[in-house]
Amino acid sequence: MREFVQRVIEKLNVGENKDRVSVVQYSREAEVHFYLNTYNTKEDILDTVRGLRHRRGRLLNTGAALQYVRDNVFTASSGNQGITKRDVVFLLDGSDGTSNGFRSMQDFVQRVVEKLNVGENEDRVSVVQYSRDAEVHFYLNTYNTKQDILDTVRGLRHRRGGPLNTGAALQYVRDNVFTASAGSRRLEGVPQMLILINGGRSFDDVDTPASALKDLSVFVFGIGTRTSDSGEMQRIASDPSYALSVAEFSDLPNVQMELSSAMTTVIVRSTPLTPTVIVERHLPKKDVVFLLDGSDAIQSGFPNMRDFVQRVVETLDVDDSRDRVSVVQYSSDPAVQFYLNTYTTKSEALATIRGLRHKGGRSLNTGAALQYLRDNVFTASAGSRRQEGVPQLLIVLSGGRSSDSVDSGASALKGLGVLTFAVGTRHSDRKELQNISYKPSYALSVSDLNDLPSVQQQLRSSMESVTIGVVPESPTVLGKEIFFFRK
Structure with missing residues (x-):
């Protein structure tokens, strides 16, 4: 030897x-x-x-x-030269099915964090909990000390809720946590790691958002229990070997060493020989109008509709010179909550959306509401930049069949070049939704309004596909960094 x-x-x-x-x-x-x-x-x-x-x-x-x-x-x-700073995000299943195991999950996160070298210029940590939708407990740039992180983790409360939309949660962390504004140092070449701890099969598609994370070079580790879908966890993980399994959450300590070893094998060595050229991709600016069913029939589902609008707006680049947003609610007649030129910041728009109250009304005159938008919202005086060539998008959220004809109003919007997406429930008229939409494929359907998160990614992809190609930008040149993995 x-x-x-x-x-x-x-x-x-x-x-x-x-x-x-x-x-x-x-x-x-x-x-x-x-x-x-x-x-x-x-x-x-x-x-x-x-x-x-x-x-x-x-x-x-x-x-x-x-x-x-x-x-x-x-x-x-x-003397180890290979240990490098990392950005580590924990994504925790907070659904009803994990209520008994959440404390074990919490303890496991603490033990992993205790082994990290936390600091602003060292390891950074974020924790996100999810069920139907995702909630950030703290971002990568919220805390600079290990003690602050551990104190917050100890104080976490189980979120509860259902269904378990793992796909939407993965997309959420991709769009809102692994970003420079949230403390991610991805563009500086710092390894990005996501640790998913999950206790059940997802109700939505995980493949597209998992691929989006891999495209962003995020190293995903998945830990599931016997009630998780092992095939799903392997598809989510960056490599099938990074999908770990325990019988119960109380057994999480059994895989801590295996997880730790996998994390420490991400060794970064900078080589100044060949620069990597990164072109920042910006989607073109757009004007987005939400038309919300405010009739009596959907009163119980209105908070779900409101939450869905919030989540969509959170993914937009709201600014007077970038994305503009308007919200209109209707039943027998429409009521503008705010116009495209009312707010110039995302925070202002979100604050108003959070405070929306259900309008009420027995009739649902969708046709009249569409015509109203054409005449009063998609106009220059209301902030529309249609005449400047900015894409005009309309998202209709409806929970029932219209009391009037939608054909005339829908045709008027199409004639104006407005790209309409319609999302309905099982109480909506599918053919009517397709007539309203710019294309039949832009008509989406959910069983109930509380299932809206399940179509958010599909809507987002469709919205991106209809906007004009990539805006040319000057490339940013970064030093090439090579990641070595040892299994």
């Missing part, structure tokens, strides 16, 4: 800024013969290896030894 180690070392290019070597021997417990920063020359290392003596011991605790080298040898203080 000793001679084998010598032969391997003889092939290395040993030096302080080149290859470094450490040797640890173990039986019941581990003993370091020398650390990675003990010797700077090959001869010193070989001399020490030649003088090694067999340690002896009856027990062979390999697991404890692996943990020991992870905690005491693969550290910066011991």
